[in-house]
Amino acid sequence: MKLSLKLEELAMFLLGLLAFNQLEYSWWWFIGLFFAPDIGALGYLINNRTGAFTYNLFHHKAIAIGIWFTGLYLTNPPLQLIGVILFSHSAFDRILGYGLKYEQGFKFTHLGEIGK
Numbered sequence: 001m002k003l004s005l006k007l008e009e010l011a012m013f014l015l016g017l018l019a020f021n022q023l024e025y026s027w028w029w030f031i032g033l034f035f036a037p038d039i040g041a042l043g044y045l046i047n048n049r050t051g052a053f054t055y056n057l058f059h060h061k062a063i064a065i066g067i068w069f070t071g072l073y074l075t076n077p078p079l080q081l082i083g084v085i086l087f088s089h090s091a092f093d094r095i096l097g098y099g100l101k102y103e104q105g106f107k108f109t110h111l112g113e114i115g116k
């Protein structure tokens with residue numbers, strides 16, 4: 001993946017850290033929940049199509065932002081936390097080259113094939 005894309009994702013990850021810092025949660029919450037979105041990969045136990053859908057559901061930044069905005073609008077800190085975690089985790093994954101998945105299999109992403 002190009003350096004410019006990685007730097008952009010790093011900036012988004014830092015934005016997620018800043019957003020988390022505005023919440024009234026201890027940093028242990030961020031650390032403890034950071035890899036929770038990877039539960040979406042369990043869909044691959046069924047098949048590639050389901051796996052891609054569930055993985056993408058938990059790793060789509062627009063969904064994360066929507067959840068965060070909903071939490072902000074409703075003054076609901078747990079929803080804000082969920083949105084921040086989803087957003088931060090997705091940005092971190094993309095720094096590592098893990099993009100949204102295609103139905104062909106886990107290694108086929110919108111950023112290119114993993115491991116190439």
